[in-house]
Amino acid sequence: MSGKLTEYLRNRLKEKKILLMTHTVVGYPSLEDNWRMLQEMQLANVDMVELQMPFSEPIADGPLFVKANQEALKNGIDWNAYFEFMGRAHEKFDFPLLLIGYYNSAFAMGHHSFCSRLAEHGASGYLLPDLPLEEMGDLQDLSREHQLNPIMLCTPTHKDTRLESICTNGSGFLYCVARKGVTGAVTKIDPIIFEFLKRCRKYSDLPLALGFGLSTGEDLKQLQGHADIAVIGTALLKIWEEKGYEAYRSLLQELAVATA
Amino acid sequence: MWSDIFQTEKPGYYGQFGGMFIPEILRATFEELIAAFESAKTDPSFWMEYVQTMQSYSCRPTPITYLPNLSKKNGGAQIYCKREDLNQTGAHKANNVMGQGLLVKRMGKSRVIAETGAGQHGVATATMAARFGLECKIYMGALDVERQRPNVFWMEQLGAEVVAVTEGSSTLKDAINAAMRDWSASMDDTHYALGTVCGPHPFPTMVSYFQSLIGQESREQILELTGKLPDRIYACVGGGSNASGLFLPFLEDKGVELVGVEAGGHGIESGAHAVRFSSGHIGVAQGYKTYFLQNPEGQMMHTHSIAAGLDYVGVGPILSHLHDEGKVRFSSATDQEVIDAVRLLIRTEGLIPALESTHGLAGLLRESREMDEEDIVLFNLSGRGDKDIFNIAEALDDPKWREFIHQKSNEYRRSSN
Numbered sequence: 001m002s003g004k005l006t007e008y009l010r011n012r013l014k015e016k017k018i019l020l021m022t023h024t025v026v027g028y029p030s031l032e033d034n035w036r037m038l039q040e041m042q043l044a045n046v047d048m049v050e051l052q053m054p055f056s057e058p059i060a061d062g063p064l065f066v067k068a069n070q071e072a073l074k075n076g077i078d079w080n081a082y083f084e085f086m087g088r089a090h091e092k093f094d095f096p097l098l099l100i101g102y103y104n105s106a107f108a109m110g111h112h113s114f115c116s117r118l119a120e121h122g123a124s125g126y127l128l129p130d131l132p133l134e135e136m137g138d139l140q141d142l143s144r145e146h147q148l149n150p151i152m153l154c155t156p157t158h159k160d161t162r163l164e165s166i167c168t169n170g171s172g173f174l175y176c177v178a179r180k181g182v183t184g185a186v187t188k189i190d191p192i193i194f195e196f197l198k199r200c201r202k203y204s205d206l207p208l209a210l211g212f213g214l215s216t217g218e219d220l221k222q223l224q225g226h227a228d229i230a231v232i233g234t235a236l237l238k239i240w241e242e243k244g245y246e247a248y249r250s251l252l253q254e255l256a257v258a259t260a
Numbered sequence: 261m262w263s264d265i266f267q268t269e270k271p272g273y274y275g276q277f278g279g280m281f282i283p284e285i286l287r288a289t290f291e292e293l294i295a296a297f298e299s300a301k302t303d304p305s306f307w308m309e310y311v312q313t314m315q316s317y318s319c320r321p322t323p324i325t326y327l328p329n330l331s332k333k334n335g336g337a338q339i340y341c342k343r344e345d346l347n348q349t350g351a352h353k354a355n356n357v358m359g360q361g362l363l364v365k366r367m368g369k370s371r372v373i374a375e376t377g378a379g380q381h382g383v384a385t386a387t388m389a390a391r392f393g394l395e396c397k398i399y400m401g402a403l404d405v406e407r408q409r410p411n412v413f414w415m416e417q418l419g420a421e422v423v424a425v426t427e428g429s430s431t432l433k434d435a436i437n438a439a440m441r442d443w444s445a446s447m448d449d450t451h452y453a454l455g456t457v458c459g460p461h462p463f464p465t466m467v468s469y470f471q472s473l474i475g476q477e478s479r480e481q482i483l484e485l486t487g488k489l490p491d492r493i494y495a496c497v498g499g500g501s502n503a504s505g506l507f508l509p510f511l512e513d514k515g516v517e518l519v520g521v522e523a524g525g526h527g528i529e530s531g532a533h534a535v536r537f538s539s540g541h542i543g544v545a546q547g548y549k550t551y552f553l554q555n556p557e558g559q560m561m562h563t564h565s566i567a568a569g570l571d572y573v574g575v576g577p578i579l580s581h582l583h584d585e586g587k588v589r590f591s592s593a594t595d596q597e598v599i600d601a602v603r604l605l606i607r608t609e610g611l612i613p614a615l616e617s618t619h620g621l622a623g624l625l626r627e628s629r630e631m632d633e634e635d636i637v638l639f640n641l642s643g644r645g646d647k648d649i650f651n652i653a654e655a656l657d658d659p660k661w662r663e664f665i666h667q668k669s670n671e672y673r674r675s676s677n
């Protein structure tokens with residue numbers, strides 16, 4: 001599949017000890033706020049950004065993102081608004097963009113239209129946490145055609161056979177889910193996570209991203225040498241909501257420092 | 261055999277409907293559940309244990325009752341009903357929870373969680389948990405917690421923790437999301453006892469399997485009572501469990517027409533209803549593919565019904581498949597038709613139906629008067645209504661009840677001052 005994203009990540013890894021992927025729910029708190037978040041991400045030299053397309057039934061998300069999805073929909077974010085935002089972000093910023101969302105959006109749009117709209121607006125790939133490998137159908141081929149990376153999720157509950165088939169079907173990088181549960185709750189970095197990452201590494205040489213519950217520069221430092229990419233989602237939105245813009249900026253700076 | 265319907269080409273798929281659209285973190289848990297269910301299904305002692313449990317704990321087999329007064333008053337076909345209202349906790353929900361409870365024991369788990377809309381499935385799950393010594397947590401939309409205090413009271417008395425879910429529309433679909441999230445962290449010791457024939461595989465199959473006891477008994481009983489099979493069978497359709505349970509054992513009986521009745525709310529034109537089959541579109545949410553009430557971009561819409569148990573955006577994938585195949589016909593009944601039918605059944609036969617079940621009856625009454633006197637129609641009285649006294653008294657707009665509530669509330673106010 002599209003090797004461009006993998007190559008980009010490998011090049012970045014020559015300069016940093018660990019890469020940083022951040023996240024925002026498009027339309028929450030507002031498109032203007034999303035834009036300011038992206039500006040801060042650019043300043044912090046973030047390596048990759050997930051733009052969440054809001055959905056009414058976000059079963060893999062924790063309370064903060066559930067609320068964000070809901071409010072974004074109330075703010076009237078539809079497909080057009082989402083892709084318009086993605087297109088603008090693609091033109092303005094350097095980092096690759098991924099769609100994260102739920103399968104019903106792709107299903108309702110139609111697989112063709114989903115892939116062509118993503119490609120048209122500059123996405124490098126997408127993550128649909130409720131779409132398992134065996135349900136992808138022609139999305140695999142269509143993604144290849146449009147040079148999109150469908151990002152696969154590895155979890156610590158996977159048995160070896162499933163982990164292997166997910167890893168061998170991976171594209172771009174692998175998203176390793178640090179623990180059970182949904183987004184939001186805090187994850188303790190411990191040897192169990194390192195073992196899990198090793199299991200993923202056994203089946204794939206794609207870059208490994210670790211996500212769910214990471215929040216500090218210290219987390220990133222501890223992950224160096226184990227994961228290639230750290231994903232920060234809830235922690236950033238939480239600090240934006242609780243402490244505001246300045247604190248958001250300092251957390252991003254703290255994270256940026258910890259990638260070196 | 262009717263049960264061949266469960267032998268699908270692609271596991272968990274009924275035509276294009278069903279499937280397992282779940283976060284990967286739950287994959288191994290679903291595989292474990294599928295294996296446990298398959299092994300139980302092939303073990304004859306499991307079904308026997310299930311039937312015996314339902315006999316000794318839940319009054320099975322529930323009878324079929326002939327309704328001569330109602331038949332006469334409405335005219336046309338002779339009306340019979342299957343008395344699922346006589347189950348433990350007053351609804352067919354008991355069948356499913358006891359079945360899943362026995363499975364939980366086989367899997368050796370110590371905790372159950374469940375979603376509930378009306379509170380019916382929550383109460384049933386809480387009784388099962390109490391009986392089997394399991395820890396129990398029930399997720400319930402905050403709006404439903406407000407509307408259904410008596411059921412919340414019973415769940416808590418039964419030792420369950422009730423969590424009010426405030427996200428989304430604060431109703432059943434949101435409670436399902438919340439239960440899924442709990443499960444994705446707690447699966448090691450926890451079973452999610454989903455309450456209807458929806459959600460990811462194996463729930464639609466498994467819940468239909470347990471509920472099929474309704475149809476299996478009904479088929480024998482009606483033959484014995486009348487010497488023939490009914491011409492039409494009616495059931496209300498929320499998620500679709502009481503309908504699937506009644507319909508499936510009649511699937512191969514060519515002369516029996518199966519009719520599902522959805523919640524027409526204030527009428528389809530009003531937009532306030534839960535009619536998935538004529539107004540919904542195929543989509544994927546809550547872990548499965550089916551007809552959902554959703555907007556063109558796949559966002560779920562708000563639903564409405566006078567019966568909280570029918571107020572849901574999706575519908576069982578087996579029913580969607582049978583709908584597309586033309587094997588089950590669907591109609592709907594409005595809130596007003598349901599209120600009229602409740603009054604009529606109470607007065608003519610002394611049976612107090614749940615508002616949910618009355619949708620099936622209302623759909624039947626509209627059609628059976630056009631039928632011959634020799635024709636036989638059967639509906640599923642899936643639950644009793646006296647437990648829902650607050651809702652029914654409100655639906656019937658009874659002034660004396662209102663007065664009583666005012667008085668009670670004043671008493672409480674005085675005693676807390």
Ligand SMILES: Cc1ncc(COP(=O)(O)O)c(C=O)c1O
Nearest residue numbers: 380498499500501502569616643
């Ligand atoms: C008495 C009764 N009937 C029917 C239903 C609807 O569910 P289903 O369509 O799964 O039978 C409910 C749900 O709470 C119920 O309590």
